Structures are given as C-alpha cells and as structure tokens.
Amino acid sequence: MFTGIIEEVGIVSRIQRSGSSSFIEIQAKKVLEDVHLGDSIAVNGVCLTVTHFGSGLFRADVMNETLSRSSLGSLTSGSPVNLERAMAAGGRFGGHIVSGHIDGTGTVTDIRNDGIAVWYTITTSPQILHYIVEKGSVAIDGISLTVAKVTDTSFSVSIIPHTASQTILGTKKSGDTVNLENDIIGKYVEKLMKPAEAEKVSGITMDFLAKNGF
Template sequence: MFTGIIQSVGRIRRLEPRGGDLRLHVDTDGLDLSDVQLGDSIAVSGVCLTAVALETQGFAADVSNETLSLTTLGQLRPGDPVNLEKALRLADRLGGHLVSGHVDGLGKVVSMTPDARSQRWIFEVPAGVAHYIAAKGSVCIDGTSLTVNEVAGHRFGVNLIPHTVEHTTFHAKRAGDAVNIEVDVIARYVERLIGGGQASGIDVDFLKQHGFA
C-alpha cells in the first residue's frame, strides 16, 4: 500500500527487453533506498512494481505486457520523469489516502488553468472509471493523491498547489497527455457491497440516503 505522497521524481534510465516483456531501470534521483530490499514494492507513477535489483542510483523492476498495455509505463522512454513512492509502513503518516498501486484506467489531461498561485486541472476518464469519482473525494493520478473539486460526466477537476506541480511529474505534463488513474478503493468496496446488498444484509436505501450510492 501507498499514500499518494510523492517522495521523489526519478527518471527512466533504461528499458531492457526481456523474454517478450520489459525490465525497467529507474534512477531514483536521491531517494533513499537503504531500507528497501529485493522484493519490496515501489510505486512508479502510480503503478506498484517489485524491485528485482538494487542499483547504484536506483532500482530495476520487471513490467509485464499486461501492465505495459494498461498503464502509461508502456509509453515511457529513457529520460522520462516518473513519480516515486516507497511502500507504506504501518508507523508512517497517512498524508494522502490509501493507494494500492493498481491502476484502474488511463485518463487524459484536458486543460490547465492558472488560479492565483495554484492551477486548476481538468482530466477525462473512461465511463468505467468516471462513476467511481466523486466531488470532494480522493483520486490518485500518476501516483499522486488529490482531492476532486468537481465532476461533470467523464471529466473532473482538481486543484494543484505550486509545491505539487514542482515536486511531481505534473510540471512536465501537457494537454492531451495520458495519466494513470486509481480510484478510491472505498468506492469500489461500497459498489461491491451494494451490488450484493440484500444477500449481505446491507441497507441499500440507507447508503443511498447518505450519498454512498
């Protein structure tokens, strides 16, 4: 699990084809890996990957064809920036929200508009993802925990403060770029429970009255 609080912006050092898929070599740009062991999880732009090798200035991770086809990792090139976060420890502060590192779908940057010192960004997502996103709820974009401002159909908006823009890959994004989207895991469980509401004894009417359905 992760928190969606980016710890470093690394860069892709090398993409190594291996047996039909890919091994990703990531320069962590000073992120301390002294407490990381082989087999530990590291989120790369919101995608949970397993460290299979620890290198002088980073780590390597194997990426399956499934992951390459369903996330932005398949579009990466050497030198591209990536958001990095080490796995959450039980004693850590939960500064963002609980993030699994399992991407639900690809979104697209629609626009960025200045708003005082901040920026308002609009994203578009597929229908299968959009219905999980709620105003004032949480969403994870490229591994970054953000609060949703508003939702309109398949589009939603967020506010990015200067610190977030400067210390994540958002500073390199442009309109039309693809992003990894992970919805709030609570929304998924609520939908699952409502779907089996009668069998599980859940009061679906109560959930609807309180905005959960």
C-alpha cells in the same frame, strides 16, 4: 499499500520491452535509502517489485499487461517518474489509501492558472468516472489529490505550487496520458452492497395477492 504522497521524482535510465522479459531501470535516491529485493515501489502510481538495485538505481520487471494498460508503456529513457515506497507500519498517513493497482488512464484536456493554484482537467472513461465524486480522493500518476469538479466526461483537480514542483504533474501538457486509481473504499462499498441488492424480496406476496382479489 501507498498513500499517494510522492517521495521523489526519478529518471528512467533504461527500459526494455520484449515478449518474455520486459523491465524498467530507474535512477533514484530517496527510495533507495532502505531498499531490499522484493520491495514495492509505486512508479507513476503503478506498484512494481524491485528485482535488482545498485548505486543510484533500481530495476523492476514489468508485465506486458501493465505496459499496455498504463502510461508506463509510453516511457522512454530520460522520462521523469513519480516514486513512492510502500507505507511503513507506523508511518504518517498523509494522503489516502492507494493500492498501486490503477483502474485505467485519462487524458489531460485543459490546464489553467488560478492565482497560485493550477487546475488540471482529465477526461476519462465512464467506468472510472463512476467512482469519482466531488471532494473525494483520486490518484493521478500516484499522486493523492482531491477532486474539485466532476462532469459527465471529465473531472478536475486544483494543485498547489509544491505539488507541481515535487511531482511530474507540473510537467504535463494538454494531450498527455496519466494513470488513474479510484478511491478503493468506494469500490469495496459497491461490492458489499451488491449481494444485499440481489437478495431483496419482492413486495408481492401471497397475502398481498389475496387481499387484492387474486
């Protein structure tokens, strides 16, 4: 589990795509301080498993499914990426519950300044917008952010200078693709409510029919 608080921006040093052994190597510092094989590190919001690490870098295998369904497939050598280690027991919970299993992608369609803040508008699918609510949480490239506005086709967030400078969001341009993960609590609540809805008993009973002359 992650919290959406980015620890550092790493740099992709190598990425290999093939039918059977795709992997990504990333230069980093902070997330390597206590790294072990098998650890989880979120890369632009995608949970990856460390399969090798050395001085100043780590490697993670990447399934073709992950490359095709996230923005990781567009990364190249030299690309900056947001990095976060899995949350340690007893650690501060600064963001919201982030699983590292993205729901899909969105496209940056507008960026505008508002005093010290910067507004980003993201266009995405109805399936993702279904779970996005104003003042709720969303993870954009692994960054825990508060939704400021929602429309039928997009949502907007407003970020402070610290977020822009400490993550890759500040480098995004209109037309760029970002990874999106909805608040998992909303998805669980919807899932839990479905059996109850399916078991609703009809208001038409034998007594009702008898009282109404049937």
